[in-house]
Amino acid sequence: MLKKVVTEFHQSLMDNVKVSRKKLLLLFVFSLVLVAIFSVQFSDFSMQNYIPRHEWPSVTCPFLVSQQTITPIDDTRHLLVSGYMDQRVKGLDVRIISLFNKNAKQPLYCLFCCAGSLSTSTPASVFPHPENFGFAYVTTDVMCQIPQDCNATHVTVLTEPFTQDPTKLSNHTWLPLRNRNKHLSDQEKLKFNFTVCISNLFGDYDNVLQFVQTLEMYRLLGVDRVVIYNTSCGQNLDRVLQIYSQEGFLEVVPWPIDKYLNPSPGWLFSISGGDIHYFGQMTTLNECIYRSMERSRYVLLNDMDEIIMPYQHNNLMSLMDALQKQHPEAGVFLIENHIFPKTIFEPSRRFHLPQWEGVPGVNILEHIHKEEPNRKIYHPHKMIIQPRMVEQTSVHEVLKAFGNKVKVPLDVCRIIHVRYSIREPSYKDFRMDKRLWDFQELLIPRVDEVLKKVGLLNETVRAEE
Incomplete structure (x- = not known):
């Protein structure tokens, strides 16, 4: 068709030189239109669905x-x-x-x-x-x-x-x-000195008393912020989370991992099955490091029933100032775990307080018997890190870091971990450790105040006293 049009156009020019300029122009435009239609019809793509790359910014x-x-x-x-x-x-x-x-x-x-x-x-x-x-x-x-x-x-x-x-x-x-604020100075970026990263809440976890005692203990030690990843928890603990969140001390990150995977409640697939270890614990720990990287000088990586406790200093800042002075190139500080079995109670029961009767959970002040670790086998640590010196972490050790790692001496700092014993305990394995009692005068009224807000404090008993 195109060839025929061009041929007729040429013939008209040869046969009739008297054709007006206007008619020639019209015939030429008509030919161009036909060429355009022909080209679009047989093109490899449709212009209707194409936006040129130089127009992407629009x-x-x-x-x-x-x-x-x-x-x-x-x-x-x-x-x-x-x-x-x-x-x-x-x-x-x-x-x-x-x-x-x-x-x-x-x-x-x-x-x-x-x-x-x-x-x-x-x-x-x-x-x-x-x-x-x-x-x-x-x-x-x-x-x-x-x-x-x-x-x-x-x-x-x-x-x-x-x-x-x-x-x-x-x-x-x-x-x-x-973490896009590259132009800010370190002083402008770091809002907090210490952040605690806790992972993960799942199931019907409702250990309210120990949870409140632990968070208030961290406040006394100088922690500015706690981040926790929540899949689910009990109703009482959920009210506690709301109170701490409203105060700005706690950041609760929703973690609906069970909507996408079959999360395991254990750490080993061959024992517990499932798609992923401990409801994605390692993922949330790494996420918390990067979440805290531009706002916190130090990050503590530990569980809800653990307190990283200094033994020669009254707060974490004094501890870290001393450790960093001794180890200026270190970005990871390993703290040894020590179990305080929750089935062994302090004999006098002096901290079995009546106002906490009815509050679900463990009273850590009643458990001062420390199990001596068996160092002939693997013994876990938890960590205090500088987040900008860590690239990847696992639960008990850092996988990739830009600085050195240091094991902190036991007499300087260790973990108070109130839980079930991992072996059958006997009294010969115990050592008395009353470090928590050094803070009891400040700790107890703080715990009472939170429990009162939650509606779990036995105020009748308090009034009778």
Whole structure:
């Protein structure tokens, strides 16, 4: 058809030189229109669904920002948790804390929102943590480089490079990038001296008395903030969490891991089964380190029934000032665990207080018999760390760090861990340790005040006294 039109146009010029300029112009325009229609009809792609790359900045992003702490990656078996700026590893700018199925491997790509405009996609480097205790899901770092001249505010993960129309991302979920305040000084960034990271609340955990005693003990030691990851807990403890959250001392991070996986209540797959170790404990510990990296000088990594207790200092700041002076290159301080069996009570029962009758949980002041550890076998530690000197952590030791590690002497600091004994105790294994009693005059009224707010304090008994 196109050939015929061109032939007729040429013939008309040859046969009729008297054709007016106006008619010639009209015939020429008509020919161009036919050529354009022909080209579009047989093109490899439709212009209707294409936005040129130079026009991408006009497309506003992010389209859908995740409001959850766990976000699935489309078309995969993997889960994203949170994204952080982290330029400590050369050539990689962003670290996304994630949960990956170790049996599902595929290439991944990061796409960034650059202050409202889309970037090009960059290949993702995937770094599974070395410990998974036999479970299918493992804590994983997804790391990417931000394209040049991109002021990245959000990130999303794709299973193929981004070459399509950006409007097709309208239903894709983005994560906000945290720790972006690179221009601030250390003094401006660090809001807290000490943050305690506790993982995880699950099941019907309702050990209210020990929980309140532990948090108030940490307040006395100088802790500024406690972060806890909550899947579920008992009703009484839930009220305690609300009170501490309202005061600003406690940050409760929702952790609905049971909506996505079958979490294990144990640490070893061969014994407990499930998809992931201890409701994702290692993932939440790592997430808490990065959450605290730009706002806390030190982070304590321990459980709800443990107190990292200084024995030669009255607070944690004095302890750490002394330790850092002795070990200026250290970023990880290992604190040995000591179990105080909750089945062995102090004989006089002087701290079996009547106003705490009816409060669910363990009274740590009644348990002063310390089990002597068996150091011929593995004996666990918990840690105080400088978060900016840690890259990856497990529960009892750091996996990757930028500084040195130090085991703190027992006479300087150790963990008071009130729980069931891990072996059949006998009195010959015990040593009296009344360190908690040094704080009882300040601790008891603080605990009473919280229990009163919760509605669990036996005020009738207090009035009779």
